[in-house]
Amino acid sequence: MKASFVEVGVDVAKADLAVALPRKTFVISTPAGSSSVDRLVRSLGTVRVVLEATGGYERPLVEALHAAAITVCVVNPRQVRDFARAQGRLADR
Numbered sequence: 001m002k003a004s005f006v007e008v009g010v011d012v013a014k015a016d017l018a019v020a021l022p023r024k025t026f027v028i029s030t031p032a033g034s035s036s037v038d039r040l041v042r043s044l045g046t047v048r049v050v051l052e053a054t055g056g057y058e059r060p061l062v063e064a065l066h067a068a069a070i071t072v073c074v075v076n077p078r079q080v081r082d083f084a085r086a087q088g089r090l091a092d093r
Contacts, residue, residue, distance in 0.1 A: 005048040012058045037061050041068045052077040
């Protein structure tokens with residue numbers, strides 16, 4: 001029997017994380033030395049987290065997810081955009 005995961009998308013920026021759950025989205029401020037990442041990781045449960053590589057800003061979150069044994073997929077932003085373009089699903093700028 002396959003394990004059932006909830007997919008969680010995280011948009012990583014310098015000062016915050018935009019978290020997208022199946023029925024809820026929210027933003028977490030992540031100032032230097034903040035425990036926001038730890039609180040987020042503790043609240044997730046059995047999920048699979050997908051996020052884009054963002055020049056190193058993703059590292060604290062990835063390390064916390066690994067430490068909590070949560071599955072995390074770090075993807076190439078260019079490939080995500082190319083896939084979205086192929087699907088005709090680009091966000092407006």
